[in-house]
Amino acid sequence: AQKITQTQPGMFVQEKEAVTLDCTYDTSDQSYGLFWYKQPSSGEMIFLIYQGSYDEQNATEGRYSLNFQKARKSANLVISASQLGDSAMYFCAMRGNYGGATNKLIFGTGTLLAVQP
């Protein structure tokens, strides 16, 4: 069975500093995808970044980067130069068996990030 584990219920970071949000996963699929979403208090899930299991380089999108360590089954999100608007809930998610009939996302329990001025 697929599982996502986020062990940090909440984190503080000072504005302009970098922060790492942890995510480990468990799957028996050879082909899978890892996603990070941001959920502000308004409720919408905002897509941030994607890493495919066969991608050799870590994904980057602006201030977001994904530290992908396949052997350790981890996919940590790094946010550089934190901004007050980054305060939100962050979810790691996995999609398995690409190309199969169903490709639902399995989500972790989330990490609440608070950026302090």
Add this chain to the structure above:
Amino acid sequence: EAEVAQSPRYKITEKSQAVAFWCDPISGHATLYWYRQILGQGPELLVQFQDESVVDDSQLPKDRFSAERLKGVDSTLKIQPAELGDSAMYLCASSLMSGETQYFGPGTRLLVL
């Protein structure tokens, strides 16, 4: 920028009443998903459509929940009768095709009294 639309944003109802949620995916997206997110947890898939066909409804409580996407575009999720435990955020997402990145709408917050 194209977005997933959902309505209503908030719904308060009494138990045993019927409720319905609507979702309009990003234009051209063939795959549509309904997720339920209980407070303090990550979203869980209720149902996935590929065009107008259901491809996964294994976690949909079919005794009270129903979902349809008649013309393969917008979709409706219905609960009848609503129970106290149905209080949650209901999120709709769409992707260009199955397996591609899913983009979410703003969600519908349901409170059952």
